[in-house]
Amino acid sequence: MQGTLTLLVLRTLESRGPLHGYALCDHIHAVSDELLQVEEGSLYPALRRMEQDGWILSKWEITDKGRKAKVYAMTPRGRKQLAEEQETWERLTRGVTRVLRYS
Amino acid sequence: MPWYQRWRNVFRADRLHNELEDEFQYHLAETVDRLVADGMPESEAWREARLRMGNYSLQKEKTRDMNVAAWLDATRADLVYGLRQLRSNPGFAGIAVLSLALGIGANTTIFQLVDAIRLKMLPVEKPQELASIDFEPGSTRLGAWYGRSAVLTYAQWEQIRTQQQALSGVMAWSADGFSLANGGEPRYAEGLYVSGDFFSRSRSSGGTGTHIQRAR
Numbered sequence: 001m002q003g004t005l006t007l008l009v010l011r012t013l014e015s016r017g018p019l020h021g022y023a024l025c026d027h028i029h030a031v032s033d034e035l036l037q038v039e040e041g042s043l044y045p046a047l048r049r050m051e052q053d054g055w056i057l058s059k060w061e062i063t064d065k066g067r068k069a070k071v072y073a074m075t076p077r078g079r080k081q082l083a084e085e086q087e088t089w090e091r092l093t094r095g096v097t098r099v100l101r102y103s
Numbered sequence: 104m105p106w107y108q109r110w111r112n113v114f115r116a117d118r119l120h121n122e123l124e125d126e127f128q129y130h131l132a133e134t135v136d137r138l139v140a141d142g143m144p145e146s147e148a149w150r151e152a153r154l155r156m157g158n159y160s161l162q163k164e165k166t167r168d169m170n171v172a173a174w175l176d177a178t179r180a181d182l183v184y185g186l187r188q189l190r191s192n193p194g195f196a197g198i199a200v201l202s203l204a205l206g207i208g209a210n211t212t213i214f215q216l217v218d219a220i221r222l223k224m225l226p227v228e229k230p231q232e233l234a235s236i237d238f239e240p241g242s243t244r245l246g247a248w249y250g251r252s253a254v255l256t257y258a259q260w261e262q263i264r265t266q267q268q269a270l271s272g273v274m275a276w277s278a279d280g281f282s283l284a285n286g287g288e289p290r291y292a293e294g295l296y297v298s299g300d301f302f303s304r305s306r307s308s309g310g311t312g313t314h315i316q317r318a319r
Contacts, residue, residue, distance in 0.1 A: 021126060022133040040130060040156050044123070060125075065136075069129045070122070 005038065005046050007089055010055065010074060010082040018073035020063075021047060047072060055081050131156065227305040234270065236263060260298075274301045 012027050013019060019027065025038045050056045055078035061071045074082075131152045138148035189196040223230060237255070238244070244253040255263070260275045267273060275298040282289040299317035 020129065022130045025130075044126060044130075067129055067132060068125055070126045 004089070005042065006050060006055070007082070007085040008036070008038065009043075009046065009050065009072075010078055010085065013056065013072060013074040014079070014082060018071045020061075020069040020071050022069070024072070050078070053081075054078075127156070236267075236273065264298075272300065272304045274298045274304045276301065 008028050009024060012024055012031075016023075016027060021040075021043055025040060025043060028036055028038050047056065047058075051058055051072075054075060056072045057075055058070050058072050061069055063069050131149070134152035134155060135145065135148045138151055139145055143151065189199075225233070227233065238253045240252050242253050246256070248254050254277075255275070264273050264275075277296045279294060279296055281292050281294045283292050284290040297315075299315060302314035303316065
């Protein structure tokens with residue numbers, strides 16, 4: 001869903017610390033009991049956008065397999081953004097649940 | 104900004120592009136590793152990984168487009184460069200500014216003239232209240248018509264005249280050529296067919312002769 005990708009990425013970076021794009025995809029896929037599949041093609045544009053908004057930082061590292069990977073970490077501004085988006089998300093789901101339950 | 108710095112900007116865009124390429128490559132390599140670990144032959148795994156990435160080059164373009172900052176920077180550099188060029192060639196700059204000024208000035212004057220004479224001084228009582236009802240320019244309808252756009256038929260005009268409520272009244276016209284001669288050699292004149300209340304509606308002060316009235 002539009003907009004939830006930033007929420008998922010920020011929350012993952014908060015709980016797991018700095019990660020590269022592939023690990024982000026993997027983590028979200030695994031933790032959601034394989035219910036959520038982050039589309040790889042939309043992840044990287046989103047990451048770049050978030051970096052430009054100052055929510056995350058990136059740097060290049062060499063992984064233990066000897067590959068170059070770009071690692072993303074959350075900034076304080078990202079933390080604030082996460083709190084906001086979490087709040088919005090909870091309000092949205094509460095509202096939708098109420099509408100669905102109403103009979 | 105000197106030319107070599109402009110070149111550096113070009114290379115910087117390239118570097119950004121390379122970084123993206125590296126990031127995608129890393130993602131592909133990791134995906135392939137996992138697929139191979141799950142028992143897929145390596146050549147097939149590469150194909151599969153690419154498929155999962157979606158339209159590879161399109162995604163790359165999309166990600167690159169996100170870098171508006173780089174684009175803005177290039178535009179700013181171009182502007183500064185242009186200004187510097189103008190300053191170093193004052194003769195050329197003067198002529199360019201002068202011709203622009205003349206062109207803009209002439210256009211403005213002509214528009215003001217047309218506006219005053221043709222638009223504001225129509226020989227009707229309240230020209231500012233006039234509105235035009237027509238098909239959208241360039242639109243089509245069935246049948247034959249002159250010119251590029253469809254025109255209203257008489258039946259459509261009648262519908263508008265009897266049903267419209269937005270205006271205090273409507274009038275219609277159609278340009279045509281007429282022969283003024285009463286038999287014999289024709290005397291050609293440009294003219295308009297107009298609806299019956301054309302003159303009373305517009306309270307036109309133009310022209311001489313007898314104004315026609317709306318048919319009772």
